Amino acid sequence: MTAHLLIHRLLARLSRQLIIVLGLLALSFMASAPARADAYDDFLFAVRFDQVNPVRELLQKGMDVNSVEAIRGESVLMITLREKSMKVFPVLLARPDIKLEARAMNGDTVLMLACYLGNVPAVKALIERGAEINQPGWTALHYAAANGSKEIIALLLEHSAYIDTESANKTTPLMMAARTGKMDAVALLLEEGADPLLKNDLGLTALDFANEVEQREIAAFLKERMQALKK
Known part of the structure; x- marks a missing residue:
């Protein structure tokens, strides 16, 4: 086998492996996207209904404490006030990365x-x-x-x-x-x-x-x- 043919086969093998890896990464991303969306919905639900433990668990898993909802553009901290979720309110307020000056769509x-x-x-x-x-x-x-x-x-x-x-x-x-x-x-x-x-x-x-x-x-x-x- 010539050196040229050997190099060609090695490159072909590497290309196939690269395609496999990229495919696995794409599948992983597609599988995780719905999970992130579901987690966001779960987070908003827990905030609205004053569910402290689910809120804490989702924050520990990396949920953004400054998440906003789409209708008014209000932060979840604002939502606790509107929904009277006063057990969740101090949990969010105590977070060091909470943004107190975030504004809703109307500037509030x-x-x-x-x-x-x-x-x-x-x-x-x-x-x-x-x-x-x-x-x-x-x-x-x-x-x-x-x-x-x-x-x-x-x-x-x-x-x-x-x-x-x-x-x-x-x-x-x-x-x-x-x-x-x-x-x-x-x-x-x-x-x-x-x-x-x-x-x-x-x-x-x-x-x-x-x-x-x-x-x-x-x-x-x-x-x-x-x-x-x-x-």
């Missing part, structure tokens, strides 16, 4: 959602964990004011929330409280120094918001405070 962070839902324990835990309170645009304080929770508003202010923070269209927390008819929130914000004279991009004050939704008690309260400031 997990702290903003906790404030909007009025979940005081979650707000406290997120602040202790280092969640950002002040940021450009809509903030946790806007959402707390819309919810009307005096406890959450006070908590945010204690941690240096900017009381007259403005959204992109210059809406303030006081305007949000007035628009949603939250008298206690309006009173607290004014007591803590919120400025009722501020206007949004359309030239509307908190008083205008209150009048628009026929919140007469809030409107009278704001009008009195604005007149006092103008003297």
Whole structure:
């Protein structure tokens, strides 16, 4: 057998072996893909239904603690709040790789959602964990004011929330409280120094918001405070 023929046969044998190896790898990938998809679905199910042990097991197997769902783009940590899965919530929050500033499709962070839902324990835990309170645009304080929770508003202010923070269209927390008819929130914000004279991009004050939704008690309260400031 010539050297040329020997080399040709060796190369042919190596090619066949390479094809076999690549085929096995492809089969392995195809077999594992559904498993990963199933694991993701199992993870979301366990988070939604507050199943601590399955969540822990899947995290130990490498499931991403910052996984998001497709409809709202919310992280699984956000889902725990929306679904009231308050046993799973601290499990996820304690993970060192948790991303507290991840945003859903509408721009919400997990702290903003906790404030909007009025979940005081979650707000406290997120602040202790280092969640950002002040940021450009809509903030946790806007959402707390819309919810009307005096406890959450006070908590945010204690941690240096900017009381007259403005959204992109210059809406303030006081305007949000007035628009949603939250008298206690309006009173607290004014007591803590919120400025009722501020206007949004359309030239509307908190008083205008209150009048628009026929919140007469809030409107009278704001009008009195604005007149006092103008003297």
